[in-house]
Amino acid sequence: MEKIERIKSEEMIGRIDSRLVKNKVVKSIFFAATVFTSIILIVLLVRILTQGAPYLSWDFLQNFASRRPEQAGIKAAVIGTVWMMSVVIPTAAILGVGTAIYLEEYAKKNAITRWIQMNISNLAGVPSVVFGLLGLTIFVRLFGFGNSVLAAGFTMALLVLPVVIVASQEAIRAVPSELKEASYGLGATKWQTIFRVVLPYAIPGIATGSILAFSRAIGETAPLIVIGIPTFVAFLPSDVFDSFTALPMQIYNWTSRPQIEFHNLAAAGIIILLGVLIVMNSVAVWIRNRYQSR
Amino acid sequence: MALTAVKTMKNNQTTQTEEVLVYNTKNLNLWYGDHHALKNINLDIKEKDVTAIIGPSGCGKSTYIKTLNRMIDLVPGVKTNGSIEYRGRDIFSKEFLVEELRTRVGMVFQKPNPFPKSIYENIAFGLKIHGIKNKQIINETVEKSLRGAALWDEVKDRIHEPAYGLSGGQQQRLCIARCLALEPDVILMDEPTSALDPVSTLKIEELIQELKEQYSIIIVTHNMQQAARISNKTAFFLNGEVVEFDSTETIFNNPADSRTDDYISGRFG
Numbered sequence: 001m002e003k004i005e006r007i008k009s010e011e012m013i014g015r016i017d018s019r020l021v022k023n024k025v026v027k028s029i030f031f032a033a034t035v036f037t038s039i040i041l042i043v044l045l046v047r048i049l050t051q052g053a054p055y056l057s058w059d060f061l062q063n064f065a066s067r068r069p070e071q072a073g074i075k076a077a078v079i080g081t082v083w084m085m086s087v088v089i090p091t092a093a094i095l096g097v098g099t100a101i102y103l104e105e106y107a108k109k110n111a112i113t114r115w116i117q118m119n120i121s122n123l124a125g126v127p128s129v130v131f132g133l134l135g136l137t138i139f140v141r142l143f144g145f146g147n148s149v150l151a152a153g154f155t156m157a158l159l160v161l162p163v164v165i166v167a168s169q170e171a172i173r174a175v176p177s178e179l180k181e182a183s184y185g186l187g188a189t190k191w192q193t194i195f196r197v198v199l200p201y202a203i204p205g206i207a208t209g210s211i212l213a214f215s216r217a218i219g220e221t222a223p224l225i226v227i228g229i230p231t232f233v234a235f236l237p238s239d240v241f242d243s244f245t246a247l248p249m250q251i252y253n254w255t256s257r258p259q260i261e262f263h264n265l266a267a268a269g270i271i272i273l274l275g276v277l278i279v280m281n282s283v284a285v286w287i288r289n290r291y292q293s294r
Numbered sequence: 295m296a297l298t299a300v301k302t303m304k305n306n307q308t309t310q311t312e313e314v315l316v317y318n319t320k321n322l323n324l325w326y327g328d329h330h331a332l333k334n335i336n337l338d339i340k341e342k343d344v345t346a347i348i349g350p351s352g353c354g355k356s357t358y359i360k361t362l363n364r365m366i367d368l369v370p371g372v373k374t375n376g377s378i379e380y381r382g383r384d385i386f387s388k389e390f391l392v393e394e395l396r397t398r399v400g401m402v403f404q405k406p407n408p409f410p411k412s413i414y415e416n417i418a419f420g421l422k423i424h425g426i427k428n429k430q431i432i433n434e435t436v437e438k439s440l441r442g443a444a445l446w447d448e449v450k451d452r453i454h455e456p457a458y459g460l461s462g463g464q465q466q467r468l469c470i471a472r473c474l475a476l477e478p479d480v481i482l483m484d485e486p487t488s489a490l491d492p493v494s495t496l497k498i499e500e501l502i503q504e505l506k507e508q509y510s511i512i513i514v515t516h517n518m519q520q521a522a523r524i525s526n527k528t529a530f531f532l533n534g535e536v537v538e539f540d541s542t543e544t545i546f547n548n549p550a551d552s553r554t555d556d557y558i559s560g561r562f563g
Contacts, residue, residue: 109370177368178407182469185365186420186476187397196423197409 048274052267060268064234065250069261074269076233077250080149081218081276083237084246087153088160088217093210095157096164100206103165104172105194124162131159132226140227147228150240155223160213167209171202204291211284215277221248247273314341314381316480316510317362321376324357326369331357333534335376339527344502344511346525346542348518350562354534355514356404359482362512363399364392381479397424400473402483406465408457408472413440413449416457416468420476435475443471444501463494467501474505481505483513487520499524518558522546530554 063073099120107113135155145151175198183193224246231253233245247269254266317339324332332354339345347355360366361378364385378385385395408416417436426432436453440446445467449460457468466486473481483502487495502511502524515521521528521542528545530537530553538545538554549555556562 176407178403178405179409181365181368181401181403182407182409182472183419183423184368185363185396185401185403186423186472187393187395188423189393192423196419201410 048267048270051264052269052271055264055268056271060265061272065232065245065253069259069265072254072262072265074247074250074272076236077245077247077269078272079236080233080244081246083149083240083244084153084156085214085218087150087240088156089214091154091157092160092164092213092217096161096210097168097206099161099165100168100172101194101198104169105190105198120162120165124166127222128159128220129222129226131155132223134158135223135227145241147230147243148241149237149244151227152224152229152244152246153240155227156217156220159220159223160217163213163216164210167213168202168206171205171209172198174205175201204287208284208288211280211287215280218246218276218280219248219273221252224249225252247276315339315379316341316381317512318379318382319376320379322358322361322378323375324354324361324366325373326357327371331534332361332374335536337529337536337539339510339512341510342506342508343527344506344513344525345527345529346521347512347514347529347531348516348521348557349531350557351516353531355531356484358531359484359512359514362480362482363396363401365396365401367392397476398478399480399482400476400478402466402469402473402481402486404485405489406462406469408460408465408468410456410458412454413457413460413468414453417472417475420472424476439471439475440468442474442505443467444497444504445471461494463490463497466490466494466498470498470501470505478509480510480512483511485514485516488516495520518546530557532557 060073061078062075063071064076066072103113103117107116132155135151135158139145139151139154140147143151145154179197179201180193183197188196229249230243230245231249233243237244251266251269251273254262254269257263315338317337319335319337319339322332322335323330335358337358347359349355357366361374362380362385366372366374374386380390380395380399383390409419411419414436417439418432421432421435437446437450440449440453445464448464449468452459457465460468466489470481470486487498490498499520502513505511513521513525525542527539528542529539530545530549530551532553538549538551540550544550545554546558549558
């Protein structure tokens with residue numbers, strides 16, 4: 001046997017200093033990255049808050065769009081977003097969870113399923129403006145919905161669908177196989193097992209992932225511009241076939257006006273939008289914590 | 295010895311009026327993809343017997359017991375040929391619905407797997423999926439099943455509390471109770487005590503002694519002493535084959551095959 005030269009511990013201890021220096025350098029690089037990100041975020045928030053907060057008022061929420069900034073409000077946009085989401089949420093949830101259940105529980109794991117799976121993941125990365133074009137072609141023109149709540153809602157539902165599917169699949173996959181076996185072992189059918197065992201276990205994960213996806217739909221502007229959602233709306237939609245405007249459209253419109261007052265209104269609109277997003281994300285966190293503790 | 299075993303088996307088949315078979319396995323082969331996991335299994339399992347299946351890891355004993363209620367169907371890429379008859383009916387035939395088979399044949403798993411529900415709901419689950427909605431029947435069955443699994447006295451004050459609050463041994467007895475609620479004919483147990491401490495194991499073994507009066511039990515076990523204590527028939531599996539199947543007494547005291555002798559005396563496995 002060849003004799004191995006013994007490692008000298010003195011030599012190793014001598015290297016500790018330089019290792020610790022490296023350790024500190026790396027730590028400060030990561031810290032600097034975090035500080036940089038936080039500062040940008042804080043600057044952004046402070047700017048929006050100082051600009052928009054003075055314009056936040058009950059009137060701002062109660063008034064429709066106006067040519068005069070002091071009378072302009074965000075009512076049509078807030079209500080319009082609510083209308084749009086009332087189409088987006090059920091559509092994306094039903095299609096998304098249904099697809100996820102099919103792919104995880106029913107589909108055979110073969111080349112076709114893998115191909116579908118790959119395409120769903122890729123779809124999640126498609127730019128939203130492309131979904132806008134899809135919505136314009138299919139919902140606005142082919143189905144003749146025009147620039148209505150329905151057309152925008154369906155387009156946004158398609159936009160968030162891949163994320164809903166992937167999140168639901170992950171939640172369904174996380175259901176312990178022992179529980180499914182217990183159910184099958186008692187003579188349950190596949191649907192009974194899905195309905196009574198898999199879904200109750202997966203719902204918190206599905207809800208959390210879906211809410212985060214839905215909050216993306218609230219903030220997206222590009223698809224709405226492409227399908228021609230108006231920006232100056234002085235009425236509320238009375239049904240899903242009505243025209244409407246949404247929060248990001250209103251903000252976009254105000255920022256593109258020359259008067260500085262409108263820019264401040266846009267900031268106030270952004271505060272409202274951020275508020276909605278914070279509420280939705282908190283609901284997602286709340287659901288996750290509530291069900292994790294069982 | 296082997297000869298007499300074969301003779302008694304033949305006798306069993308001819309005089310079925312005396313000794314009723316619950317399972318009759320003929321030339322069963324099973325593959326996981328290319329892996330030949332069960333090779334030409336022939337095994338007759340009698341009513342009200344406690345049949346122990348022993349053998350080293352990977353010998354196919356779990357695969358076999360999972361084939362008996364077709365839980366093996368859940369594994370992708372499994373192929374079988376040969377036949378298993380449950381009370382004269384081919385379990386692989388289209389007419390014998392797998393849901394019916396699994397209702398008649400209960401299963402207890404390696405790791406206690408209660409549902410994340412209350413103790414009560416765990417037992418009611420089986421009844422509900424079979425369309426039983428009558429509250430009184432469900433209440434009575436819950437109590438009867440918990441008594442049957444020797445768990446009632448320990449949990450009667452908290453049957454509406456989560457099953458996850460029970461100890462491992464209690465959870466496993468809950469799983470047995472869940473199984474009893476459907477009044478099965480056969481109970482399959484796949485190493486039911488491998489995740490439990492010795493005291494809980496003893497309780498489960500005592501329970502099996504009581505259950506064998508009413509049910510046919512097939513139990514896979516890693517623990518040879520357990521097989522010797524609780525079963526009256528033992529099958530020794532090795533590399534996917536049945537090396538020997540006989541009364542537990544014969545297998546442990548006077549095995550016909552030298553490999554059985556080596557295994558039970560701890561020379562391998």
